[in-house]
Structure formats: structure tokens, C-alpha cells
Amino acid sequence: MAGDPPSRVTSLDVARRAGVSQSAVSRVFTPGASASKRTVEKVRKAAEELGYRPNVLARAMITGKSRIIGLVVAYLDNHFYPLAVERLSVELQRQGYHVLVFMASNTIGDVQSVMQEILDYQVDGIVLASVSMSSVLAGRCDDLGIPVVLFNRTQPDPRLASVVTDNHEGGRQIAHHLVAGGAARIGYIAGFEGASTQIEREAGFLEGLDEAGARLEFRGVGNFQHETARAAALEMFAGRDRPDAVFVCNDHMAFAVMDVLRAKLGLDVPGDVAVAGFDDVPIASWAAYDLTSFRQPLDAMVSRTVEVLMERIADDAVTPRRHTLQGELVRRSSTRPTEDRA
Amino acid sequence: MAGDPPSRVTSLDVARRAGVSQSAVSRVFTPGASASKRTVEKVRKAAEELGYRPNVLARAMITGKSRIIGLVVAYLDNHFYPLAVERLSVELQRQGYHVLVFMASNTIGDVQSVMQEILDYQVDGIVLASVSMSSVLAGRCDDLGIPVVLFNRTQPDPRLASVVTDNHEGGRQIAHHLVAGGAARIGYIAGFEGASTQIEREAGFLEGLDEAGARLEFRGVGNFQHETARAAALEMFAGRDRPDAVFVCNDHMAFAVMDVLRAKLGLDVPGDVAVAGFDDVPIASWAAYDLTSFRQPLDAMVSRTVEVLMERIADDAVTPRRHTLQGELVRRSSTRPTEDRA
DNA sequence: CTGAAAGCGCTTACAG
DNA sequence: CTGAAAGCGCTTACAG
Numbered sequence: 094m095a096g097d098p099p100s101r102v103t104s105l106d107v108a109r110r111a112g113v114s115q116s117a118v119s120r121v122f123t124p125g126a127s128a129s130k131r132t133v134e135k136v137r138k139a140a141e142e143l144g145y146r147p148n149v150l151a152r153a154m155i156t157g158k159s160r161i162i163g164l165v166v167a168y169l170d171n172h173f174y175p176l177a178v179e180r181l182s183v184e185l186q187r188q189g190y191h192v193l194v195f196m197a198s199n200t201i202g203d204v205q206s207v208m209q210e211i212l213d214y215q216v217d218g219i220v221l222a223s224v225s226m227s228s229v230l231a232g233r234c235d236d237l238g239i240p241v242v243l244f245n246r247t248q249p250d251p252r253l254a255s256v257v258t259d260n261h262e263g264g265r266q267i268a269h270h271l272v273a274g275g276a277a278r279i280g281y282i283a284g285f286e287g288a289s290t291q292i293e294r295e296a297g298f299l300e301g302l303d304e305a306g307a308r309l310e311f312r313g314v315g316n317f318q319h320e321t322a323r324a325a326a327l328e329m330f331a332g333r334d335r336p337d338a339v340f341v342c343n344d345h346m347a348f349a350v351m352d353v354l355r356a357k358l359g360l361d362v363p364g365d366v367a368v369a370g371f372d373d374v375p376i377a378s379w380a381a382y383d384l385t386s387f388r389q390p391l392d393a394m395v396s397r398t399v400e401v402l403m404e405r406i407a408d409d410a411v412t413p414r415r416h417t418l419q420g421e422l423v424r425r426s427s428t429r430p431t432e433d434r435a
Numbered sequence: 436m437a438g439d440p441p442s443r444v445t446s447l448d449v450a451r452r453a454g455v456s457q458s459a460v461s462r463v464f465t466p467g468a469s470a471s472k473r474t475v476e477k478v479r480k481a482a483e484e485l486g487y488r489p490n491v492l493a494r495a496m497i498t499g500k501s502r503i504i505g506l507v508v509a510y511l512d513n514h515f516y517p518l519a520v521e522r523l524s525v526e527l528q529r530q531g532y533h534v535l536v537f538m539a540s541n542t543i544g545d546v547q548s549v550m551q552e553i554l555d556y557q558v559d560g561i562v563l564a565s566v567s568m569s570s571v572l573a574g575r576c577d578d579l580g581i582p583v584v585l586f587n588r589t590q591p592d593p594r595l596a597s598v599v600t601d602n603h604e605g606g607r608q609i610a611h612h613l614v615a616g617g618a619a620r621i622g623y624i625a626g627f628e629g630a631s632t633q634i635e636r637e638a639g640f641l642e643g644l645d646e647a648g649a650r651l652e653f654r655g656v657g658n659f660q661h662e663t664a665r666a667a668a669l670e671m672f673a674g675r676d677r678p679d680a681v682f683v684c685n686d687h688m689a690f691a692v693m694d695v696l697r698a699k700l701g702l703d704v705p706g707d708v709a710v711a712g713f714d715d716v717p718i719a720s721w722a723a724y725d726l727t728s729f730r731q732p733l734d735a736m737v738s739r740t741v742e743v744l745m746e747r748i749a750d751d752a753v754t755p756r757r758h759t760l761q762g763e764l765v766r767r768s769s770t771r772p773t774e775d776r777a
Numbered sequence: 778c779t780g781a782a783a784g785c786g787c788t789t790a791c792a793g
Numbered sequence: 794c795t796g797a798a799a800g801c802g803c804t805t806a807c808a809g
Contacts (some may be wrong), residue, residue, distance in 0.1 A: 101579065103802055114780045119804055129778055144575070149555040150492050150501065151802035154785045159492065161535070168521075170717065175517035179510075181540045181568035191552070192536045193503070196524045197752065207528075213491040213535070218808095233486070233548035319717075348721065375512065375661075379690060381723040445786055456796045461788055468788095471794055493786035496801045779809080786801105792796080 102145040111139035115316055122147050131200045152217060162402065163219040165195045165204065171317065171345040173376040173389070179246065180395040188403065190217070197224055205230055212237065218402045220244050225287070226253070240405035240413070242398050245389070247289045247415055254405070254413035256398045258420040260371075261297035262292050263387035266422045267340050268301025268371045269384070274367055274429035276338030280311030282325050282350060284342035288317070294342055294371060297311035313347040322346035326353040330360070337366055338428070342375050343371035344386055351382055351427065367428040378425070385428040388421045444487040453481035464489050466619070468570025497555060504744065505553035505561040507537045507546065513687040514716040515658065515731070519564055519586065522737040530745065532559070539566055544567070547572055554579065560698055560744045562586050562682040568595070582747035582755070584740050589631045589757055596747070596755035598740045600738045600762040602632050603639035604730035608764045609682050616771035618680030618710055622653030624692060626668050626684035630659070633684055636713060640682055641741070653678045657688040659717075664688035668695040672702070679708055682769070685720050686712035686728055693769065720767070727770040730763045 094393045103116040111118065113132055119138040120126035121297060126137075130204070153159040162185055169175050182192045193214055197207040204224050212234070219234065222244040234241050235252045271279060277361035281298060284291035302308055315322030322341065326349065329336065341347035347370030354360045354368070362368050370377060373388035397416050405411045424430075446460040447649035453460065455474055462468035463478040464645045466633065468740075470478075481487075504527055511517050524534045535556060539549040546566050553561060554576070561576065563584040576583050577594045580665070593655040613621060623640060626633035644650055657664030666689065671678065683689035689712030698703040704710050712719060715730035739758050747753045 101802090104804095105802080116780060116804080117778090120779085123804075127778065132778075146551065146555050148496075148557060148802055150495050150557050151498070151785090152491050152804075154490075154496065154802085155804045157785085169517040170521075172514065172517075175511040175514075175520075178517075178520075179538060181511075182536050186538060186552075191783090194506075194520070194524050194536050196521060196533045197526065204541075209488065209535070212527075213488050214491060215492050244450035311671070348723070367798090376718070380694035381690070441783085443786090446788095447786080458788080459795055467790080469794065474794075493801085494788075496803090497788045499801085625800085651809090688783090768780055780807105781801090782807090782809105783805090785804085788801085791796105791798090791799105 094117055098158025102143045104145070104147065107136060107139045107145045109142055110143060111135040114217050118289050132154040135384050137414060150294050151188050151351070156404075157215075157338070158217055159215045160190050161214055161216045161268070162190050163195060163214065164192045164208055164222065165197050165211070165217040165219065165224055166222045167197055167224045168317075171223075171343065171372075172376060173245075173343070173345070173372045173391075174223055176374070176391060178392060179400070181220065181222075181244075181398065184395055184399045188399065194212070208234075216426065217251050217275055217406050218242070220402070221246065225363045226288075228252075240402055244394065245290060254401050256401065256418070257289070258387075258389040258394065259282060259417050260293035261300070263371060263420050263422075264294040264299075264340070265301035265304070267371070267387055268298045268307070269305055270422060270428060270431060271340065271367055271369060272302065272305040272307045273431035274338070274363070276307070276339070276367060276429075278310050278336045279307060280313070280329055280336035281309055281341060282329070282341045282346060283314045284317040285313065286314065291317075291342055298340055299303065311339070315342065315349070317343060317346060319345065319349045322349040323353050325359065326350040330354060330358055330366070335366075338368075339366060340369050340371075342371060342376045344372040344384060346370070347384055347386070348376065348382055351384070363425050363429045369428055379413075383425045383427055385425045386423050388423050390418050390420060420425045439637070441492070441620065444485045444501045444738065446487070446489065448485055449478060449481045449487045450484060453477040456622055459488075459544045467519050468598070469584055477611065491502045499557075500748075501557045501559055502532050503535050503556055503558045503761070505536070505537060505556065505558040506564065507549055507553070507561065508564045509541050509566050510537055512657075512661070513685065513714075514718060515685070515687070515714045515733075518716070519737065520732060522733060523562065523586075523740065526737055526741045527761050530741065547750065550576075550612075556591050559748050560584070562740060562744070565590070566633075569592075579611050582744055586740055587632060594755055596743050596758070598736050598743065598758045598760070599631070600736065601759050602635035603642070604696045605713060605762050605764075606636040606639025606641075606682070607643035607646075609729055610649070611647055612764060612770060612773060613680045613709055613711060614647040615678070615773035616705070618649070618678075618709060618771075620652050620654070620678045620680070621649060622671055622678035624664060624671070624681060624682040624683045624688060625652055625656045626659040626688070628648055628656065633659075636684055641701075653681070657684065657691070658660065658687060659685060663689045664691040668692040669699065670720075672696060672700055672708070676758075677695050677708075680710075682711050682713075683709060684713060686714040686716045686726060689726055689728070690718065690724055693726070704769050705771045711770055715765050721756040726728065727767045728765050732760050732762060735760050
């Protein structure tokens with residue numbers, strides 16, 4: 094009784110029952126293929142009765158198309174990524190693809206081995222969310238004709254397509270907003286130093302401050318992590334000599350910073366300190382935080398990612414490039430109101 | 436130039452270069468198989484030089500084991516699920532499996548069609564997180580010998596294994612805790628009425644109230660959704676006749692309720708109203724909420740889920756059952772302290 | 778439109 | 794330990 098290999102229904106079974114050839118069955122289940130109305134009927138009937146469904150794996154082996162997209166993601170505790178994963182899955186499902194998920198910590202070695210595993214599954218494309226990747230590996234994917242898209246991260250390698258928000262511009266607008274709100278002593282809490290998002294947001298912020306005649310006086314590193322951001326905030330704000338405005342490189346860390354400011358240090362936001370974040374994840378709009386943030390256009394990012402993927406799957410020759418989408422400053426009560434808005 | 440099908444390296448290529456048979460190559464890449472040291476060396480060398488890796492799909496077709504686990508999940512906005520997905524992926528990767536993600540809204544029809552797609556991929560097992568499933572479909576999976584595990588949900592069908600926290604006991608403890616804290620007028624905000632978690636938590640809560648000599652006076656429905664929970668809270672607390680304690684069926688909704696109470700209605704938590712949630716997601720411990728909650732033992736739930744899956748993959752005859760794990764009440768400042776704790 | 782045949786890249790009895 | 798051969802479940806030229 095135990096361990097009877099439950100024999101799956103194959104196309105040959107259906108063919109026999111329908112009184113046609115295996116080829117005919119295959120054609121009925123292949124969208125573009127030609128089959129007479131009569132054949133289609135017979136086959137559909139037999140398939141229905143037998144509970145037949147084509148084996149995707151077998152099909153994949155022949156066509157070379159698995160209709161699987163590999164998705165590598167590092168940490169799901171920043172709420173931006175679960176949402177991205179959700180939208181991406183839904184969008185890809187709609188197109189007849191499915192997502193094979195791989196968790197990777199952000200160390201290159203780990204990403205590398207995970208990528209190898211992905212390739213073993215003959216995926217049709219790869220999306221790297223929140224992780225970087227070595228150029229060597231990128232080249233290997235390229236040789237194999239497998240498109241790779243970096244999501245919310247960029248890299249100099251031109252063979253890598255990427256989809257990002259204009260992080261530089263976001264940082265710039267935050268700077269102007271803070272200064273316009275009367276910020277005089279300004280701080281910045283950085284994300285992981287190696288990340289392009291971190292680098293570009295900070296560069297934009299500094300440029301914005303410069304344009305506004307202000308400058309950065311405090312800097313801490315939160316590494317994109319809740320706990321580390323807490324510690325960074327504690328250090329930056331503990332003394333008497335502290336910022337009256339701080340830009341935190343993403344919302345996830347900004348929540349930690351606000352908690353420290355209010356609950357731990359008894360400071361008022363934005364009375365004592367204005368706080369701005371980046372991403373505009375849903376929590377940012379929750380009353381407990383009501384955080385001013387630069388919104389990443391998540392839906393547009395996801396759509397573009399899927400477009401890029403589909404385009405390159407259809408045509409190897411498409412040249413990968415960086416896709417920069419526009420974000421939007423969302424002003425909320427964690428920063429002081431500015432004149433141009435009054 | 437464009438569209439050269441990039442020919443992948445096959446086991447035959449490696450065999451030729453190593454001067455051995457295809458079988459030999461296969462054996463070298465099959466963990467248990469026997470091969471002489473010399474063969475192993477030659478093959479590994481040739482494989483390395485050619486950049487060969489076995490095609491998982493081809494292997495899957497023969498062995499009948501895809502090493503893919505299908506994961507169906509509904510909404511990723513409740514932070515409990517992203518974490519579950521993350522842990523599950525990591526744990527499964529460790530065991531040499533990978534997760535194919537399918538998003539499904541909670542309508543049965545949708546789950547059904549998604550399940551069909553999953554089966555097309557010849558998955559070795561299925562985890563349903565936060566969604567239910569028809570018995571018919573469950574039977575179909577069973578016939579195919581594909582184990583299904585419900586995660587954080589149960590159903591009467593005995594062919595379905597499930598892993599849950601003791602939701603009834605959780606509700607019970609919350610009731611005792613609220614009453615011990617002096618609650619006199621008690622409210623409950625329900626999740627989706629069809630969900631086993633909702634049903635069991637509420638039943639436990641009612642039983643606990645009864646034991647403590649109290650009773651439920653207010654009831655709203657939040658459907659496990661942020662917005663709906665807001666509305667329910669607004670309705671429940673708007674009048675003068677309102678609860679002084681409320682149990683919200685999960686943390687995700689409890690945050691919405693707290694926001695409404697404090698920001699919208701100007702009430703103090705727990706001064707005017709004590710609030711308790713369920714799950715103990717990370718945000719619950721953030722200072723802005725500091726929410727009393729019944730903790731689900733996420734790691735244990737994930738480990739158990741993987742165990743159950745592996746057990747049944749190894750042996751079809753294992754009888755599916757319900758696995759109920761113990762949770763733990765985490766008391767925080769959103770509820771009033773109780774004597775037994777002073 | 779349709780079927781017989783070959784083949785996708787691998788594994789697995791079967792002999793040796 | 795090793796190789797030749799068959800076969801997993803499908804698709805796709807190739808004839809008809």
C-alpha cells in the first residue's frame with residue numbers, strides 16, 4: 094500500500110483514449126498549434142476524463158523555456174521587499190511565469206552560490222532584489238542568454254539591466270524640504286555603505302544641502318537594519334549637541350530612529366527633530382509615525398522589471414540598460430511644514 | 436549574432452572530454468552513487484573546465500523528484516507572512532529544496548486554479564500559508580502522492596496536515612490578562628470570519644472571559660485588513676458607550692486600531708483602552724505600539740512544517756495530522772499591568 | 778490537419 | 794566500478 098508510485102497521466106494515455114496520436118494531444122495543449130475542431134474536442138474530453146495536465150518540466154526541457162523566473166532577495170523585514178515580491182509574483186503569474194524564490198544574505202559569496210542553484214533550474218530570467226552581484230557571474234548569465242534585472246539596485250556593469258527610482262533626486266528633494274522647514278543642524282543616517290541606493294541617496298542629499306546653502310553636520314550608519322539604526326540614532330542624539338533634522342536612508346530605519354527619539358530620548362518630532370525617510374512603505378502613513386518620505390513608485394518599478402525581462406526573453410539582442418523612474422516626495426507631520434506649501 | 440541559442444553544456448560533453456561514459460558523469464554528480472576516485476577526478480576536472488552543472492529539470496523528470504516546494508500565500512502586507520516565507524525558504528534551501536511562490540487571493544476558485552498550476556510543475560510538496568483549500572483539491576494532491584501542509588490554518592479534512600499555534604489557548608490567555616488588568620467593558624475585533632485562526636481565537640477568548648466571569652459586549656469585524664480594522668474600530672469606539680479593553684484578532688489589525696484610538700479619537704492606550712493583539716510580529720515590540728500580543732512560535736512552526744513535509748516525501752504512508760504548537764503571551768504597555776505580575 | 782520518429786538532458790537497471 | 798541502452802514526458806521537424 095505504502096509508496097505506490099502514483100502514476101501520473103501522460104499525453105500518451107490521453108492520445109490512446111482519444112484515439113489520436115501523441116502529437117495531436119501536444120498540439121491541442123500548445124497555444125499556437127493547429128488542430129482540427131474535432132481533434133481538439135476529442136482530446137479535451139479525454140484529458141478531462143483522465144485529469145490530464147501537461148508536465149511543465151518535460152515541456153521546459155524541449156522548448157528550453159521553463160517559464161520560471163528566479164528571484165533573489167535578501168531580507169524581508171524591510172516591508173518594501175515583501176510588497177515588491179508580491180507584486181512581482183502577481184504580475185509574472187499573469188504572464189504565465191512563476192517565481193522561484195531564493196533567499197541570500199548580502200554577502201557576495203552567498204549570492205554567487207545561490208545564483209548557481211538558480212541556473213540549475215534553467216530559469217528564463219532572474220530578478221535580484223536588494224542584492225548585488227559579481228560581474229563574473231553576470232557575464233556567465235549573459236553567456237547563457239539569461240536576462241538579469243537588478244531591482245532597486247544598480248551596478249556599473251553594462252550587461253546588467255536595472256530598475257531604480259531616481260535616488261539622487263530623492264535625496265536632493267529631501268534636503269531642500271528639510272532646509273525649507275528651518276533645519277539648521279542636519280544629520281544623516283546611512284544604509285549599507287556598499288549599496289547603490291545608499292550611495293546615491295546620500296550624494297543627492299549632500300548636493301541638495303549644498304544648493305540650499307546648508308551642510309551635513311552629523312552622520313551615522315544604520316546598515317538598513319532596525320537595530321543598527323537604533324544604535325546609530327542613540328549615538329547621534331544622545332548628547333546636547335544634536336541635529337534638529339535627520340534624513341534616514343530608508344523608512345525601515347526611520348521608524349527605529351523615531352522610536353528612539355520619542356520613547357527613549359523624550360524628544361518631539363518634528364518639534365525638536367524633523368525626520369524624513371525613503372521608500373514610503375505603507376507603515377510610513379500610519380498615524381503612529383506619519384513619516385515624510387520619498388515614495389518609490391513600486392507598481393511602476395515592478396511593471397518595468399517585468400517588461401524588461403519579457404523583452405529580453407523574446408529577443409536576446411536587446412541591450413540591457415538602467416531604468417530610472419521618478420519618485421515623489423510625500424510630506425507628512427514628521428517634518429516641519431514649508432512655505433511653498435502653506 | 437542575435438538569438439544564437441546559447442548551447443548549454445551537457446553531461447555528454449563532459450563525458451567526452453573526460454573520456455568516460457555519460458553514466459559515469461551522472462554517477463559523479465549523484466550523491467550516493469559509486470565511482471572510482473580516478474573517475475571522479477577526471478569528471479570533476481572536465482566539468483569544471485566546461486562549466487557544467489546538471490540540469491535539474493531533466494533529473495526531475497526521471498527521478499520524479501523536482502525538489503521544488505510550492506508555496507501559496509495570499510497577502511504579504513501582514514508582516515507575519517513575509518517572515519514565514521523567509522524562514523521557510525531558508526530552511527528548505529538548507530535541505531536542498533526550493534520554493535516556487537504563488538500568490539492567491541483568498542477566494543477558493545483562485546486557490547484552486549493556482550494549485551493546478553503548481554501541480555503542473557511536479558512539485559514535491561505544497562505549503563499553503565494563510566489560505567484554505569477545497570477538500571476535492573486536497574484529495575487530488577493526495578492521489579498524486581503530493582503532501583500538502585497548511586501553515587497557520589486548519590481544516591477538518593484529515594488528509595491535510597496542518598501546523599498551527601494553539602489559537603484557542605491564546606485567546607483564552609488574552610481574556611484572562613485583560614480581565615486581570617481591570618477590563619470591565621470588553622470588545623473584540625474579528626478577522627476574516629471563515630479563517631480557522633479567527634474562529635479559534637475568538638472561541639478561546641470567549642471561553643476565557645467566561646472563566647473570568649466577564650463577557651463580550653462589543654464586536655466588530657476587521658477581516659484581517661488594515662483599512663477594514665480601522666473602520667471597525669472607529670465604529671466601535673466612536674460613541675460614548677465604548678469598551679475599555681479590546682482584543683484584536685491579529686497584530687496587523689491591532690496597529691490600525693491603536694492608530695484610530697490615539698490619533699483619531701484622542702484616547703489613551705492603555706489608560707482609556709487596553710489593546711491586545713495576536714502574532715507578536717516585530718512591529719509589536721516597536722516603541723510606537725509596544726503591543727501586548729500572543730506570540731506565535733514562528734521558528735518552531737517553520738521547522739515543524741519542513742519536518743512534516745520531508746517525512747511525507749520520504750514515506751507516503753505517514754498519516755497527516757494537525758500539529759498544534761504552544762504560543763506565549765507577551766505583556767507590553769498597551770495593556771494594564773496585572774497583579775500576578777507586579 | 779495528422780502521425781511516426783527523433784530527441785531534449787538526464788538516470789537507472791542491466792551486463793560486464 | 795563502468796558502459797550501452799532504454800526511457801522519463803513531452804515537442805517538433807518531417808512526410809503525408
